[in-house]
Amino acid sequence: MTTTKRGFAHTLWDFFCSLKLSISLLIGLATTSIIGTVIPQGSPPPEYLQTISQNKLQLYDKLGFFDMYHSWWFILLLYLLTVNLVACSIKRLPRVWKIIAEPTLVMDDGFEKSLSLTHEYKMPGDAATLRDKIAAFLKQEFAEPVTTESGGEYHLFAQKNPYCRLGVYVVHLSIIIIFIGALIGSFFGYKGFVNIVEGTSVSTAYTRTEKPIDLGFAVRCEKFSVSFYDTGAPKEFKSILTVLENGKPVPGYEKIPVIVNDPLSYKGITFYQSSYGPAGDGAVHHLSVRAKNGGAPVKLIARQGESVNLPGGGTMHVLESTQEVKSFIPEFSGPAAKIEVHAPNGQTQSFIVFRNYPDLDAQRGGDLIFNYDGADEKYYTGLQVAKDPGVWVVWLGCTLMVVGIMMAFFMSHKRLWIRVAAGRVTLGGTASKNPAGFQLVFDDLADKLKKM
Amino acid sequence: MNAVLFYSTLGIYFVATVAYLAYLIKPRETLGQASRWLITAGFLLHCAFTLDRYLEAGRTPITNLHESLSFFSLSIVGVFIIIERKYKVFILGSFVTPVALILMLVSTIFPTAITPLNPALKSKWLAVHTTVAFFGYATFAVAFGAAIMYLIQEHFLKSKKLGAMYQKLPSLDKLDDINYRCLTFGFPLLTLAIISGAIWAETAWGTYWSWDPKETWSLITWFVYAALLHGRLTTGWRGKKAAILAIIGFFVLLFTFIGVNLLLPGLHSAQSLDFLARTKKSSFPIWKPIVSHPDFPDGN
Numbered sequence: 001m002t003t004t005k006r007g008f009a010h011t012l013w014d015f016f017c018s019l020k021l022s023i024s025l026l027i028g029l030a031t032t033s034i035i036g037t038v039i040p041q042g043s044p045p046p047e048y049l050q051t052i053s054q055n056k057l058q059l060y061d062k063l064g065f066f067d068m069y070h071s072w073w074f075i076l077l078l079y080l081l082t083v084n085l086v087a088c089s090i091k092r093l094p095r096v097w098k099i100i101a102e103p104t105l106v107m108d109d110g111f112e113k114s115l116s117l118t119h120e121y122k123m124p125g126d127a128a129t130l131r132d133k134i135a136a137f138l139k140q141e142f143a144e145p146v147t148t149e150s151g152g153e154y155h156l157f158a159q160k161n162p163y164c165r166l167g168v169y170v171v172h173l174s175i176i177i178i179f180i181g182a183l184i185g186s187f188f189g190y191k192g193f194v195n196i197v198e199g200t201s202v203s204t205a206y207t208r209t210e211k212p213i214d215l216g217f218a219v220r221c222e223k224f225s226v227s228f229y230d231t232g233a234p235k236e237f238k239s240i241l242t243v244l245e246n247g248k249p250v251p252g253y254e255k256i257p258v259i260v261n262d263p264l265s266y267k268g269i270t271f272y273q274s275s276y277g278p279a280g281d282g283a284v285h286h287l288s289v290r291a292k293n294g295g296a297p298v299k300l301i302a303r304q305g306e307s308v309n310l311p312g313g314g315t316m317h318v319l320e321s322t323q324e325v326k327s328f329i330p331e332f333s334g335p336a337a338k339i340e341v342h343a344p345n346g347q348t349q350s351f352i353v354f355r356n357y358p359d360l361d362a363q364r365g366g367d368l369i370f371n372y373d374g375a376d377e378k379y380y381t382g383l384q385v386a387k388d389p390g391v392w393v394v395w396l397g398c399t400l401m402v403v404g405i406m407m408a409f410f411m412s413h414k415r416l417w418i419r420v421a422a423g424r425v426t427l428g429g430t431a432s433k434n435p436a437g438f439q440l441v442f443d444d445l446a447d448k449l450k451k452m
Numbered sequence: 453m454n455a456v457l458f459y460s461t462l463g464i465y466f467v468a469t470v471a472y473l474a475y476l477i478k479p480r481e482t483l484g485q486a487s488r489w490l491i492t493a494g495f496l497l498h499c500a501f502t503l504d505r506y507l508e509a510g511r512t513p514i515t516n517l518h519e520s521l522s523f524f525s526l527s528i529v530g531v532f533i534i535i536e537r538k539y540k541v542f543i544l545g546s547f548v549t550p551v552a553l554i555l556m557l558v559s560t561i562f563p564t565a566i567t568p569l570n571p572a573l574k575s576k577w578l579a580v581h582t583t584v585a586f587f588g589y590a591t592f593a594v595a596f597g598a599a600i601m602y603l604i605q606e607h608f609l610k611s612k613k614l615g616a617m618y619q620k621l622p623s624l625d626k627l628d629d630i631n632y633r634c635l636t637f638g639f640p641l642l643t644l645a646i647i648s649g650a651i652w653a654e655t656a657w658g659t660y661w662s663w664d665p666k667e668t669w670s671l672i673t674w675f676v677y678a679a680l681l682h683g684r685l686t687t688g689w690r691g692k693k694a695a696i697l698a699i700i701g702f703f704v705l706l707f708t709f710i711g712v713n714l715l716l717p718g719l720h721s722a723q724s725l726d727f728l729a730r731t732k733k734s735s736f737p738i739w740k741p742i743v744s745h746p747d748f749p750d751g752n
Contacts, residue, residue, distance in 0.1 A: 019686055023679045030675035030704075037665040037712070069663045182661075191659060229568040236571050260571040261656045272658040386658035394660060398647045405643055409636045436629075 016087035025081045032077065036068040042208070082179060085172045093169055099413075100162045105148045106155040107417035107428050115417075117439060119427040119446040127154055127422045134418055134425070137452055141445060142416060156418040165432060167407030174404055177397035184390030194271075196221035197279040197380040201244055205385040215269060215385075218244040222255055224276055224381040230333070232326030236260075237273050239381040258383070268387055275382030283377030285318050285337055287353070289370050292362075297371070310368065313344035321375055325354065332357065335374050343367075414438060416445070425449070454508060455564070457501035458522070462556050464494035465529075469553045472545035479620045484542030488533075491549060495529045502526060509566045514582040515573055521559035523582070524709075525552045527590035531634075535594055539630055541622045547597040577652035584648060588641030589705060592677075595634035596702035599695035602627040606692055628691055631698055632684065639677050646670050669708035676701045 015021060040048050044066055049057060064071025104111065112118055123130055131147065131154040138145045138158045145158040192205035192213050201220035205213045222240040229235045236259055243253035243266045250266070258264045263272040283304050289311065290297040300316075302308045307315045318337050322328065325336035334356035341349050353361055353372035361370045412433040419426040427446055431438035468490035475483045502523065505513040513519045532548045601621055608618040621627075649667070650660040661667060680697045683689035689697075707715075 019682055022682050026675045026679035026682070030672045030679070033668050033672050033675070036663060037668050041663065069668075231568060233568060234571060235568065236574075259574075261575040261652075263655065263658065270658055272656070274657070384658045388659075391654065391660065395651075398650070401643065402640075402647065405640045409640055 013087065016083055017091045019088070021084050022081075022088065025077060025084060029077055029081065032068070032074060035065055039065050039068070041067060041069070078179070082176060085175060089169050089172050096165050096169075100165060103146075103157060103159060103162070103415070104417075105146055105157045106150055107157075107419055107426070111417075112419075112426065112428050115428040115430050116435070117429045117442045119442075121425055121450055122423055123425045124423065127152075127420050130154075130425065131156070131420045133452065134420060134449070137449060138416070138418070141448060142414075145416075145418070152421070154420040156416075156420065158416045160414040161411045162413050164407045164411035165413050167404050167409075167411070170404030171401055171408060172404075174397045174400035177400060178394050181390040181393030181395075181397055184393055185388040186390075189386070189388035189390060192385045193274070194219070194383050194385055195277075195380045196239075196383065198222070198224055198378050201242075213385075217250075217267065218247070219271065219383075220244055221381050224379045226276065226323065228324045228326065230326070232324055232330065232333075237276060239273055239276075239383065241271065268389060270386050272384040272386070273381070274384040276379050277382065279378035279380050283318075283321060283375040285321060285375045286373035287316075287337075287339070287370055288373060289368050292365075292367050292369060299373075310341070312368075314342055316341045316370075319350060321377075323377075325352075335372065337372050337375070339370065341366075341368070341370075412438065414441070416442075454501065454504055457497060457504055458564075461494055461498040461501055462553075462560075464490060464497060465525075465549065465553045465556055468494055468545075469549040472542070472549045475542055476546040476620065479543065487542060487545055487549075488536065491529060491545065492533060495526070495533060498522075498526045498529065505566070511569055512579040512582060514586065515569060515578070516562065516567065518559050518562040518564050520582075520586075520709075521555050521562070523586050524589060525555040525559070527586045528552045528555070528593045531587065531590040531594050531637075532597075535630060535634070539622070539626065541626065541630070543620055543622065544594070544597060544601070544630070547601055548594055551593060551597070572656060575652055575656065577648055577655070581645060581648040581652055584641055585645035588638050588645050589709060591634045591638035591641065592698075592702050592705055595631050595638060595698045598627050598630040598634065599698040599702075602631065602695040603692070603699075606695075624691065628694065631694060635677065635681060635684075635698070639674075639681060642670070642674055642677065646674060665712045666708070669704070669712050673701065673705045673708050676704050 039060065052060070060066060064073070068074055107115075125133075135145050135147060135156060138156060143158040143160050145156040148155045148157070190207060190213055192207045194202050194205045196202050196219060198221050201218040203215050203218040205215055207213060220242045222242055224237075224239050226237055227235045239258045241256050241258050241264055243250045243256075243264075253264075253266055256264050258271060258273050260273045263270045265271075285302045285304070287300040287302060288297040289300055291312070298311050300308055300310075302316070302318050304318055304321070307317045310316055316339055318339050321335070321337040323335050324333065326333045329336075329352075332354055334354060336352055336354045338350060338352050341351075343349070349366065351361075351364060353370045355372045355374050358371045412431045414431045415429060417428045419428075427442075427449065429438070429442045429445075468487055471483065471487040471490055475487055502513055505519070514523045528548065529552050532545065532552075536542065536544055602624060605618065605621045605624055605627060608621075609624070622630075646667075649670070653662065653667075654660040676697070680689075680694060680701060683697065684694055
């Protein structure tokens with residue numbers, strides 16, 4: 001019973017330590033990840049759901065394909081990878097640590113044969129003098145050596161970058177730290193959004209499932225603006241935000257401009273510019289109108305869709321308007337409105353008036369000449385709200401990963417052994433990486449040693 | 453000025469490619485040397501073009517398909533020149549320069565006008581993220597070239613047809629070494645690209661990772677190359693298997709670069725990066741330009 005139990009535990013341990021498992025998990029994660037890029041995630045749009053059959057819909061739902069990166073089996077794969085990483089590291093780390101902490105100091109014949117790079121030469125002088133000279137040489141040209149005496153011969157050992165052997169384990173650790181950061185974020189953080197109408201404030205954000213979150217303070221949108229390039233493409237979305245505690249502005253958090261790529265953070269909660277829209281209570285348009293045959297212009301105020309009386313009878317109303325007309329009519333720029341005019345004789349005419357081209361409407365040849373002076377329209381700003389206390393843990397993990405990768409890929413543990421006997425010096429060396437590069441270093445050192 | 457530099461580069465790349473292909477047929481040392489000078493001259497001109505465009509646009513010129521493909525080509529040539537000098541294998545050029553030339557030709561299809569930057573791309577991470585990513589792509593592209601040569605060479609060895617071609621190609625060991633070398637540079641660059649992308653996403657969208665197709669495919673690429681790295685630790689995975697995996701990896705990578713945006717947008721475009729856009733789509737008419745990825749600034 002005990003033996004089979006131990007046998008099982010042993011087999012399980014071996015299973016988790018195996019490199020085959022790592023490779024299978026990596027390939028498995030790569031393959032399954034494709035699903036979520038083909039099937040829409042979250043709440044798939046209804047158009048999509050109409051294109052798949054009911055059976056498929058149920059199957060996908062059961063398999064968690066609509067939120068596959070959070071499905072039990074995908075998380076299980078990630079956990080298995082973590083266990084695999086830890087097990088592999090536990091198994092291999094002591095051996096690597098031993099190479100670092102207890103290096104082989106003496107190069108005997110057997111060990112010499114195992115080295116791919118060796119060099120032997122005759123050198124005059126007694127062993128002790130040679131030893132001192134070579135030790136000084138190594139210290140200057142390579143690294144400070146450790147000297148051991150054995151059987152009347154001196155053994156010198158010198159090494160460079162022994163710790164780079166730990167690089168792989170630093171990378172493994174960094175992955176685990178990133179996972180921990182992600183877990184902290186998912187347990188103690190949230191993601192939500194707020195829509196704030198200009199001039200108003202909110203203290204509640206909503207999650208994806210419309211669940212309210214109390215922010216603990218309020219945020220007021222002072223102003224929202226969009227600027228455009230000459231081409232009509234948006235240039236900048238900007239909200240001016242103020243943080244309020246108990247209804248009072250917080251010093252240092254007043255009228256802060258927030259644009260895409262430059263969020264506002266307060267008490268661990270960050271607000272990101274993400275969208276905007278008209279506040280919905282309708283814009284107030286300003287127009288002026290004058291008669292073709294002279295006369296002072298009359299100012300008009302027209303709410304969106306509302307009919308306004310014109311001097312001399314007739315009415316007009318604004319059909320639609322834009323802050324930037326360029327994207328609709330490339331030849332023009334600036335605000336514009338499409339208006340409909342009902343003349344007293346029952347004639348109806350609709351046309352566009354531009355703020356930046358005040359004289360244009362005269363060319364229409366109508367009895368009345370309209371000028372558009374722009375609109376007061378309230379907008380709301382859409383802000384993404386995120387609290388993620390795990391994000392710094394993730395960045396720590398990322399930093400460690402970069403450091404670990406640099407150690408693992410670009411540094412090499414180089415070791416040199418020199419055996420000094422009377423009249424005879426034997427040089428041996430090895431490197432953990434880039435043998436071709438090390439050979440150049442080794443040959444160069446051997447050459448210099450010879451000329452010494 | 454910009455167009456002159458671009459087309460001169462294209463012209464020199466064309467001549468260099470012809471020279472490298474001629475070298476494949478007649479591997480003369482002088483021809484190899486000439487090809488090397490040509491491609492180096494082309495590279496310098498290409499750098500001048502990129503710098504000129506940078507100055508003219510006032511930003512890293514990797515923000516639309518025309519610029520991206522040109523920069524991809526530039527990085528491939530740059531990485532190739534380094535590897536070629538190190539390993540002294542002219543013939544690698546016969547497999548790599550055509551790829552660079554084709555990328556340049558394809559880039560001419562797309563509009564060359566310098567368009568103003570949309571708000572989502574106005575970030576200091578644009579330069580870091582795109583440059584690192586493209587140099588990563590380039591090293592994997594050279595690894596891909598070496599892997600193809602490996603398979604051809606192995607085919608000759610297996611079929612015992614040790615003809616002229618066999619003589620011209622480098623040894624299997626050398627090709628495997630180049631493949632591995634590229635991997636040891638490509639993998640760190642890919643990692644840096646993913647991390648810098650995550651930092652950028654955090655400042656722009658409030659989340660460092662949101663499993664959008666572009667992110668997911670870059671992670672898939674990372675998984676594939678990580679598997680290859682671990683596979684190489686076991687003896688059986690070197691050589692042919694490593695070459696095949698390097699080829700698969702490069703196709704996955706190409707999909708990450710271009711395929712994601714061209715083939716997946718109907719179902720899962722960059723829009724879904726933000727759940728706001730999904731849950732409240734109708735009320736967010738201008739969402740799209742805010743979130744798209746630098747390769748495809750207008751989401752198409």
